[in-house]
Amino acid sequence: MIIAERKPFKEIKEMLSPYKRILVLGCGTCTAICWAGGEKEVGILASQLRLAFPKDKISVLEGMVQRQCEKEMVTELKDKVEKVEAILSLACGIGVQTLAQVFEGKPVFPGLNTTFLGMPEKEGLWVEMCGACGDCVLDRTGGICHIVRCAKGLLNGPCGGVRRGGKCEIDPEKDCAWALIYRQLEKQGRLGLMQKYYPPKNYRAVKRPGRIQTEKA
């Protein structure tokens, strides 16, 4: 899933200051699950905005859409959108851009910073898992992605900066991906995979901007 965090309120307030009628629009999928853009967060942010601006200056509408990244779902909001001058999206960057595309004439602002593709590790903790590199390596790493879970994205083993106990050079809270990979492959009796040399990665496996055209089913 896509993980995001709310932008600092000061930044949001500044973005919205020229507008009087605003729609705060949440997303019911990824950003709702990571506690950044669900119904509850929409409510909290809308209240904060109402408190921050004088009553006569601003009117804040609230709204939710199941997936802001789908044009059809977003189009259903047409009537609500017509009533406001600007939209503050609490979806990921994809949701923001979908709104911008569907409602061309309406300024859309991001209320979140989209941070990474990850999963909930435990309650309130989300961790990055995938870099969407377009050339998956998980078959050779025991299912642990060193492209994003190693701070340097190294392909042939750990750097020399590993902290004691297999923790990352940059943060003792983070595991060294290569220490994890070693343990996993050892458990599976597949350490040979780690001993193999991997040549430089094709960082152009996805030609940016990415675009995939498939045959219609």
Added chain:
Amino acid sequence: MAKPFREALRTNDFIVTAEVTPVKGSDVLKIVEHIELLKDKVDALNVTDNQGSVMRYPSLGACLLVKEHGGEPILQVTCRDRNRLAIQADLLFAWSRGIASVLCLTGHSIDIGDHKEAKPVFDLDSVQLIHLVHILNSGEDMVGNKLIGGTDFCIGTSVNPSSDPIEPQFIKVLKKIEAGVDFIQTQAIYELDDLKRLMEFVRKVDGKVKVLAGILPIIDLSMAKYISENVPGIFVPQNLIDELEQTPKDKVASKGIELAAKTIRRLKEEKICDGVHIMFTGREERIPEVLEAAGLRG
């Protein structure tokens, strides 16, 4: 003129290299002083590459200074700041100007340096970098184009003998040896058992690669604390800190140098490794004291 480092590696002599750190700025006076002071006392001088992810005068530029002043440079190349195009171009330039040895490193993370918002590159890793140098040495570039004039670099790399867990580190050093390295300069070591463990592993897989133990003398307690907290991969043991704490303040520096020299003498006498690589992070003027105390060409 100094003899090529590759020739020094071919002898059975105890090899000594030292590290010089470029300044932050264009005034090269200090590094030239260090080069002049050290060039005839060591087999080669490493020049660090934006050491600790702190932007400085480039390794390539300072290696040219080493050449100009009659020393033998080792160009340190990290994968942090340059992609595969830039690294190849820099290596061609280095070779064309007489820099014949290269140390292939990953490089510290951007996060520990002074440009924390920079985009980290790591297009290659250190094992791939070793392969790349071999490819340039064969007269081609990475994608198989013929070069008009190739290179013939002597290739080195680094390893951290105190890494924990050590097994993944050993797998990586094995890959580096298989890729083909002439020498290894280890991260600073304080526990000889760690080095012995590494030597046992390296000797099992390769009899020829020369291993130089990294020596970083601790000359004040704040330095010990700074290194432990800020330099990833260097572990200053508590017993060393205790020993320095019990030393009168005005004698801590000489004690630190004495301890480093003692380690070097042991390494040499017991033939634990093939040489030493002395680092002094900006205080290179003190390296001759270490060499003298260790009985090495001081």
